Amino acid sequence: MLTILLQETPPVPFDFEATARAHGWAALRPFEWDTASLTLTRVHRLDSGQVVRLRLSEGRVNGSAPFVEIRVETVEPLTAAEEVEIRRAVRRMLRLDEDLSEFYELCAQNGGWSLRVKPGGGRLLRCPTLFEDIVYTLCTTNITWAGTKRLVERLTERLGEPFPGQAEWRAFPTPAAIAAAGPDFLRQEIRLGYRSGYMADLAAAVAEGRLDLAGLEDPSLPTPELLRRLRQLKGVGPYAAATLLMILGRYEHLAIDTELVGHVSKKYFSGQPTSEAEMRAIYAPWGKWQYLAYWFDPPVTDR
DNA sequence: GTCCAGGTCGCGC
DNA sequence: GCGCGACATGGA
Structure with a gap:
């Protein structure tokens, strides 16, 4: 097992812990937040098929600006493409490329509003891919938070690829894996209930290339059009669509849930x-x- | 048993 | 376009 250290430069200001804990995603497998070491761990399957474990934390060298430390545990050395993929995944998860300066200014101006936003906070953790965020979101509808955690844990345990030599650590399942499992498996084994059909359809559409989720990450897409496309996904209603708009960095739409x-x-x-x-x-x-x-x-x- | 959870769908008007 | 029942599952 190799451990490779990478660094990513965050925006300024940036609060790693606040970002990791800004909403519940960090409690959903394969995310794991360690309170003692302030480390966010996630097993990740690369496009090459290699499964690695990422441990993210705040790095700081005396006097220098803090950075994001990425500890990559891997069996095989990383190719250049794999390293790029990991860096991109981390930047997406922590929203390192999102500019919140205007929001911070508003917070400072609105004296009457004391939001719970620390300097460098306000970034809500995401998954490495939109597909995973959609699956998480479907698992939050009409269910308690404990139920959400259970569903996502079962998905990961039963359908995710193991981290080499440590099968208790698994990556989030790929669209192909969820599609191959099929709606009956999702219903009977994962206990997804009526969400089973939605989840199977989504996974199959992505796996077969009929649904291009990357296209939804296009910043030039107007928000109303993006909302319309999200609503076309079965199982995505007003609440889920608003959550996904938030995931995609569009904060102008409130969901009345x-x-x-x-x-x-x-x-x-x-x-x-x-x-x-x-x-x-x-x-x-x-x-x-x-x-x-x-x-x-x-x-x-x-x- | 009954109710309902950070809802959504599909129907009927 | 709006109201309403059905929909799975599990915990209180």
Whole structure:
């Protein structure tokens, strides 16, 4: 087993821990967050088929700006293409290329708003690929968080490729693996319930090249068009589409889901029933940053 | 048993 | 375009 050290340069400011823990993804396999060492681990299957384990943490040398340290555990030495792929995956996961400076300025200006955003925070962890983010998202609909974790864990355990010599560590399953498993397996073994058909369709479409998810990452795509395309995916309704827009760095679209309704009603309307228009008005001043404003809006603490 | 979870689909008006 | 029941599963 080889360990290869890579570094990536984050934007300034950048808070590694805040980014890794900004939402629940870090608790979903094959992500693993270690509180003691502040390390984010994820087994990753490269396009070549090689399965590696990535350990990400903040690196710092005296006096220098912090960097992202990537510890790659691998059986075979990395080819140049594999190294590029790993760097790209890490930059996507941590959103190292996203410019949040305008959001930070708004946070600073809006004195009345004390969002839970530290300098360098506000980046919500993503998977290495959009496919994985969509699968995660489908596993968050109409289910408790404990159930989400269970579904994703079973998917990874049963269909992910093992890290060499340590089968308890597995990569997230490929579209081909999920497609090959088929809806009956997903239903009976993964216990995906009514999501089984959606998941099987999605995986097959991606595996067979009928669905080009990379095209959805095109920044020049207008958000309404992107939303329309996401909604065409079976199982992706208003909540899931808004979550995926967030994943894709589009924060101007708020989804009015049960969590938001509860939060806004409780914090701004004394728990009274609140219209959708009233709820939208709360975050409207944030314009294209509404989702982040909502996400980091501290809940009322009812002592 | 019953209810419902950070919903979504497909139908009927 | 909007309302409504059905949909799997598992935990409270």
